[in-house]
Amino acid sequence: MDGNSKDMLKLDNQLCFALYACSKEIISLYKPYLNSHGLTYTQYITLLVLWEQDSLSVSELGNKLLLDSGTLTPLLKKLEKSQLIERVRDKDDERIVKVYLTEKGRMLQESFLELPQKMFCNSGIKLEEAINLKTMLNRLLGNIRKL
Amino acid sequence: MDGNSKDMLKLDNQLCFALYACSKEIISLYKPYLNSHGLTYTQYITLLVLWEQDSLSVSELGNKLLLDSGTLTPLLKKLEKSQLIERVRDKDDERIVKVYLTEKGRMLQESFLELPQKMFCNSGIKLEEAINLKTMLNRLLGNIRKL
DNA sequence: TCATATTGCATTGTGTACAATATGATTGTA
DNA sequence: TACAATCATATTGTACACAATGCAATATGA
Numbered sequence: 001m002d003g004n005s006k007d008m009l010k011l012d013n014q015l016c017f018a019l020y021a022c023s024k025e026i027i028s029l030y031k032p033y034l035n036s037h038g039l040t041y042t043q044y045i046t047l048l049v050l051w052e053q054d055s056l057s058v059s060e061l062g063n064k065l066l067l068d069s070g071t072l073t074p075l076l077k078k079l080e081k082s083q084l085i086e087r088v089r090d091k092d093d094e095r096i097v098k099v100y101l102t103e104k105g106r107m108l109q110e111s112f113l114e115l116p117q118k119m120f121c122n123s124g125i126k127l128e129e130a131i132n133l134k135t136m137l138n139r140l141l142g143n144i145r146k147l
Numbered sequence: 148m149d150g151n152s153k154d155m156l157k158l159d160n161q162l163c164f165a166l167y168a169c170s171k172e173i174i175s176l177y178k179p180y181l182n183s184h185g186l187t188y189t190q191y192i193t194l195l196v197l198w199e200q201d202s203l204s205v206s207e208l209g210n211k212l213l214l215d216s217g218t219l220t221p222l223l224k225k226l227e228k229s230q231l232i233e234r235v236r237d238k239d240d241e242r243i244v245k246v247y248l249t250e251k252g253r254m255l256q257e258s259f260l261e262l263p264q265k266m267f268c269n270s271g272i273k274l275e276e277a278i279n280l281k282t283m284l285n286r287l288l289g290n291i292r293k294l
Numbered sequence: 295t296c297a298t299a300t301t302g303c304a305t306t307g308t309g310t311a312c313a314a315t316a317t318g319a320t321t322g323t324a
Numbered sequence: 325t326a327c328a329a330t331c332a333t334a335t336t337g338t339a340c341a342c343a344a345t346g347c348a349a350t351a352t353g354a
Contacts, residue, residue: 005260005261005263005264006256006260008263008264009195009198009199009256009259009260009262009263010195010199011192011195011196011199011211011212013263014192014195014263015173015267015270015277015280015281015284016170016173016174016177016266017192017195018280018281018284018285018288019166019169019170019173019284020170020174020188020192021213021284021288022166022170022284022287022288022291023163023166023167023169023170023171024170024213025213025288025291025292026162026163026166026287026291027163027167029291030163041167045158045161045164045167048156048157048158048161048164049158051153051156052156052157052158064158065158066168066171066172109153109156112156113152113153113156114152115156116152116155116156116160116161117152117155119163120162122291123162123287123290123291124290124291124293125286125287125290129283130162132283133162133165133280133283133284133287134162134165136276136279136280136283137162137165137166137168137169137280138165139272140169140173140270140272140280141165141168141169141172143270143271143272144169144172144173144176144269144270144271145172146271
């Protein structure tokens with residue numbers, strides 16, 4: 001991040017591009033494994049949330065995942081088609097669609113228990129560094145979201 | 148990054164999700180400004196590269212941007228339609244398409260000279276932190292790409 | 295010259311983001 | 325209680341990003 005405006009326009013000097021590239025490349029590391037289970041990355045993180053806490057509405061999922069309902073609706077329909085979840089419109093408030101794991105969806109967690117560890121080893125960075133990086137990212141994320 | 152496998156499957160413990168979310172959110176900060184110039188983020192970083200070095204082939208651009216030609220071709224056609232670049236098939240090797248900035252494309256750089264600074268201020272993090280973060284991301288990116 | 299591999303771009307299909315819309319719930323007011 | 329206005333939620337449509345495949349041009353070697 002040196003001197004003048006033109007330098008800051010260089011691709012290599014842009015924090016945003018580093019984030020953009022890193023995110024894409026890491027996700028592409030996940031892909032082979034996820035695809036072998038018929039999942040995209042976004043579907044995977046949706047399941048992550050449901051494995052933590054079942055029975056969430058579309059918007060609650062969206063809040064946790066930072067995803068729009070317009071993104072989630074087709075995604076959830078696919079997960080439902082694969083019989084990993086069920087979408088049930090709430091009786092009391094018919095605007096709300098609640099999402100439940102099926103037995104098959106719950107069982108699937110077993111296949112992924114070792115994945116984070118495996119991915120971390122692939123990344124070739126130290127644990128301390130990873131924690132440090134994640135902390136900084138979360139702080140940055142917090143700042144951005146307040147705007 | 149604590150204890151057991153199930154904990155590591157929690158969304159909040161995933162470095163990858165922090166990257167994914169941060170990248171998306173920061174890009175969404177760029178969007179209003181980019182859109183007002185009729186550009187997407189990907190088109191913007193493509194111009195960043197061309198402003199640094201004009202007259203690159205599609206694959207050379209792809210290498211710098213970590214983008215596939217399948218992503219670049221339609222993108223470049225749009226930039227050509229907006230008369231910001233020209234795509235010229237190489238005389239000596241007709242497989243190669245070279246990309247040149249037009250005068251209009253070169254001039255456009257002026258409009259973006261202050262953008263990185265503005266974005267950085269919005270992010271609410273310290274310069275030292277940003278440098279630190281970018282360094283770590285680039286190292287991580289380097290590790291990943293060797294796989 | 296023929297066969298094979300490589301390289302580079304284009305095309306197609308899938309996934310995601312965003313804006314516009316529809317519909318159900320809530321609140322305030324008479 | 326009834327009604328209008330507002331708000332909340334999900335869906336649909338459109339455009340973009342990306343991956344996979346196919347095709348054309350070139351290079352290499354038999």
